[in-house]
Amino acid sequence: MSSDATPGPVAFGQRVQILRNRRGMSRPVLAGLVGMSVSWLKQVETGKIQTPKLSIILRFAEALRVRDLSELTGQESMPVDLFIGPGHARLPAVAAVINAFPLSATSRQAPPAAHLRARLARAWSARHSSPDHREVIGALLPDLIRDAQLVVRQAEGAAERRAAQAALAEVYSLSQFFLAYQPDSALLWRVAERGMVAAQESEDPHAIGVAAWLLANAHRDGGPPHLDAADAVTRETLSYLEPLLPDAIDDVRAIAGALQFEAGYTAARRGDTGVAWWHWDKARKIARKLRGDYYHPITSFSQAIMGAHAVTVAVELRAGGESVRQAAAADAMTIPSRPRRARHRIEEARGYQLDGQADTALAMLDRAHEAAPETIRYNGYARRIVLEETESKSPERRRRASELAVKIGILAA
Template sequence: MSSDAPPDPLAHPLVFGQRMQVLRTRRGMSRTVLAGLLDKSPSWVKQIENGVLHTPGLPMILRIAEVLRVRDLAELTGDQAMPIDLFIGPGHAKLPAVRAAIDAFPLATDREAPSAVHLSARLESAWAARHSSPNHREVIGGLLPDLIRDAQLAVRQADRAPERRVAQAVLAEVYSLSQFFIAYQPDSALLWRVAERGMVAAQESEDPHAIGMAAWLTAQAHRDSGHAHFDAADAVTLETLRYLTPLLPDGPDDVCAIAGALQFEAGYTAARRGDTGTAWGFWDTARKMAKKLPADYYHPMTSFSRAIMGAHAVTVAVELHAGGESVRQAAKADARTIRSRPRRARHRIEEARGYQLDGQSETALATLDKAYEAAPETIRYNGYARRIILEETESKSPTHRRRAAELAVKIGVLTA
């Protein structure tokens, strides 16, 4: 092996700065970009990496871990005695059953597959259950194994091309629901397997909405993989928008909504890059598309609607690390209009990130309490919420430390 090969950040002799440099390089991120995301100078990053400056305190370590999308904090700190998964939540008890259903492809069966109409009705009920439940993974995890097996069977038993396309569209939607369950759990290979199968099924269906939905989730998977995968996220998003755009003038609401959701995803990725103009430009295009939808319309999968655009504005501002703008957008957004409990909890987490960026740590913790009330499973699996809570357990304020510790125990980051 070449002596120029980058060292393994898990190798024991590496110190913090060296680990940070290796992880930054693997993400395809320059010192200048990392410095900007941390509100530091490139020279500060260089001095940390070269060991000129001492290892920063826990709050900055957690911010570095967030920006570099470090899964296990031990990769960055080198302390293998205290592994902390930041962006992967605990494995759900129902994950093995869902995984087994996804991985199994029985070729012989003595039963008839349910009809596409029947499967679609079950899917509709499953989405409704997900949005209304505070513990949505528990609910969906119980429904998915049979849904996956039945949808796969429906595709295998479809004799004619039209029936097969309809069955593929249903299967693609089942895989989409599966991704919501699997996301942020400790099996990234399974997530990618489902994302790819969902995209293949959607393309085989030739259904614009199924294709848009699969692309929406695939783009998110790329973006969440880190800075080096942003181009792949954009490629999926923009290519799908080129495909959907000619269909929009006469398209049904769900196709227009998924196109709007993809417009926002492009803005989200631009915000992660730090491209302010592009990010807000895509957000504004998505907002205009939302205004064309009926006032009470709410997309059952992505939550895209007029009501969600305020929450999306908070996300853009937060990803651009604009604390003041995040707080201003949070003041304008009305969380009560977000029908989905997990999506409402996600919005509260984004608000908390904005408050912390603006130096309002107490308000950030109070907002995370609201996220927990809306959907405990959302905050339990969210890396940003976990980072804020862990950071505040080191606060100089006894009140902050106590409040953060109570939240940490509730979501399982710390034990009582």
């Protein structure tokens, strides 16, 4: 018998098992995430059940956070990006600045700290108001990163250096919003860690809270193996912030509220209903102590966002009816940030699809596209729903989904 026989193609079930083990997931966890029984999943992995229909493949893709469907199907004709979206045109320029470590002396004078702060404020404002927010902040980031690093290097005295580190941490925070769902996860982690280091060096409670919130986000989106790390970050940061809250400014209170919700979000992803809603309620109590018109410039935490947060908790708990009830109670138009409003519409779409209301789900995705096309273009949940509905039995739904798929770049025109 020849020893150099060409191995056969890797079956769908084998690919699922390999990816599941690589993500550190147990079979019961993955079965729960795709809404099937453990015995059914075992039969898939062992080849007793062949490749399932597209809607189930997409559930696997969501649970396993695969880059594109060909990782699951083995068909190179299906290179559909899902949870890591297409690389933005400005990604190489941003990556080049992040990866650079200028050590030699420079004759260039760092901009005044107040000037850097004003540019940062304008960048956040542009992010919240622009439908093409990635394009806008991607254009601003290279110079912002270079200048913030230079301000730190040229700072004189401990107080000035701490303030410069807080500004640098915020620039890294802005960078993470650009890098999310880009095809370079290592770059995202690099920035998250640098942001946390800069925030700690600043000794500024708000900077530390924001960096921790983003680091917890990164851990949570890393999948089940990283949920404990997300909890550790939020728990430790809340322990640090809570004694400061009685005399804190609104920004510090808001970041504590955002971290409380983050803990609830992680609990919901675990399927822990009681803990998820307990943290949501604690976050709501913090929000009620803020001014009615207050809106955190980075996390969007506010009284206005709590309805959207309730939808997210219900959706992550896979509670379709509750998701729809919370969506009906929430008012998306009170969310001033266009990308955050689009994200809320996507969460509503997830809820309506869970509840079997696919037409309404597509309508919510249309509204998400109206609010901020770049948000839906890079959101894996939205891409999954659209792609799934292109296979709908309803001709009208297939048409609507296909038109949306072209708009967000899943299908060619």
